[in-house]
Amino acid sequence: MSDSGPGSGTDPDRVPSLARRVLAPFADRSVAERLVISLAAIVLSIAVGFVIVLVSGRVAECTTAAWTMPVTGMGFCYDPVEVYVVLFNGALGYPFAVGEPGLLNPTWSPFNLSFGLTLSETTLLIFTGLSVAVAFRAGLFNIGTQGQLVVGALATALTVLAAAPLLPEGPAAGVVLILVGTAAGAVGGGFWGAIPGALKAYADANEVITTIMLNFVAANVAYVLVLEVFRAEGSSVVATRYVPEYAQIRPWLFSDSSDFALVALAAGVVCIAGLYYLLEHTPFGYDLRTSGVQAAAAEYGGVNAKLTTVRAMTLSGAIGGIGGSVWVLMSEGRWMASVPDLGFDGITVSILAGNNPIGVLPAAFLFGLLKGGALEIGFQTDVPTELVGVLRGLIILFVAMPEFFRMIGRFVGMGSGGTGGVAATSSEAGEAATEGGETDA
Known part of the structure; x- marks a missing residue:
């Protein structure tokens, strides 16, 4: 007798021969x-x-x-030729463009605004892609990365704004504020991720439903808090005050008007390496992976499946919250109600990466390339x-x-x-x- 279900496999005889060949x-x-x-x-x-x-x-x-x-x-x-040339070439800053500075013109530089937009999207999607991948590896479908990002972003903005007056202005204070703000984002996102994790582990609530609902809760609670309490004076949009400039992750080599910072991308790469090591070479990673593949086998091996579920969702939410921190400190400089759908895009990035942290980097770059190039098509062509x-x-x-x-x-x-x-x-x-x-x- 064979077991059925995603964890245990399905009787091959039940699979139609045509489907098996495909x-x-x-x-x-x-x-x-x-x-x-x-x-x-x-x-x-x-x-x-x-x-x-x-x-x-x-x-x-x-x-x-x-x-x-x-x-x-x-x-x-x-x-169609122009559309694809603009899509890919534009996202890379027009290195091969005819009539523009390109490979035959040494004045072209990759450190321009157009390529910076692509790398900015890549950096943000690294964190949301990793967030979703962690949950997937634990057998959990975290659709709530968007809400965790929103909570982490707001926690970062409010923490930095509250702590800035306590420190003297300067680069040293900026480093401290960035670290404190990022930690606050991780705590906020981790807390928001732990809620559906605990509901899944101890109340058998479907994490897909709870995370979707918590996305709406996070977005609306954050909106009301900023609208009624933390809104910047005279602001025409629902947004907090800007965090001090010295507390923002500033561009390096890129234009000052760019919303991309190499330091943030480097932090994302370090996060990829750290998460890969955590999942593949630590007891916690073993517990998480075995729980995701076969919960019964994990329990037999001494794994506390319920606690692992909570920990996995907390870690997933924390990484999503860090993505919100980077969005505030690198891209916007403040929390705004118009938070982009980075959390939902992270689901696609994770699937493209096969839920492998190492694969998140090229998957995020491809997605960032397409998003940056799509904007260029809107500017350069008449295509809807x-x-x-x-x-x-x-x-x-x-x-x-x-x-x-x-x-x-x-x-x-x-x-x-x-x-x-x-x-x-x-x-x-x-x-x-x-x-x-x-x-x-």
Whole structure:
């Protein structure tokens, strides 16, 4: 008799043969193979997007054709080649642009405002992607990173504003305020993440529902607090006062008007390395991973699954809160009601990364590249913003599909991540329990 469910695998006989043939090539791919598949997916998504832009340009109305098909001479209102050139080239600061400073012109510099926007998005998405990935590795679906980011951002802004008058102005005080503000963001986000974690562990509440609801609670409570209590005098928008300039994470090498700081990106990379070590090489990481794969096996191995659930959601929320801190201290300089949907984007980043902390960096960069390039398309072309969103979504969807198939393959018990992976986990848990018993003896 075989168990069923995502943790234990599914009886292969129940999986239709056609579905097995579709899933089999994806279920057991190496990292290199999945990378090649992802690159091929990007090329395919660009080809599909090319056709969509052409069709949209054919039905649109314009006085002059932006692109004419060779041989046939058929005209289109949108130039698909220009769209993709602007999308990728613009996000990188136009290094290859014709008529602009580029590779043939040494005056081009990567440290410009356009590329800074891409790196700013990348930096913020690193933290939200890591936040979601931690929960996923524990078998939890944290859709509440957005709320945790909002709470962490507000905690950071209020803490820095309250502590600034207590310290003399200067670089040293700025470093202290940045550290204190980031710690406050981590505590605020961690607290907001611990709530659904405790509800899941001790009340068996579905974390998907609780985290979604807490997103609304966080956004509205923060809005009311700032509107009624902490709103800056004379501000036309719902926002706090700006934190002191010396307490902000300032750009280095980039323009002063840029909202990107290399220090913040470096901190994100350090966070990736630290989280990878925590998950893969520490007892806590082992407890978290085994609980996510097979809770029963983890319990047999001596893991306190309920406590691990709370800890995982707390850690996930804390990382999301740090993302809110970076948004305040690097990008905006204050808390504003118009918080971008970084938490929801982090879900996509985590899936693209396969819930692996190391993969979060390239996934966040790809997402940042698409977001930065999409803004350039709006500035440089007549293509509607809705169509730009379709192109972004196509690229993300095609890149994510191999990982999606792999997850489905694991779910139905195919590949090393299916029943074999669970069996290995159960074996490891049993060995841990045996070692624990011998130690107690």
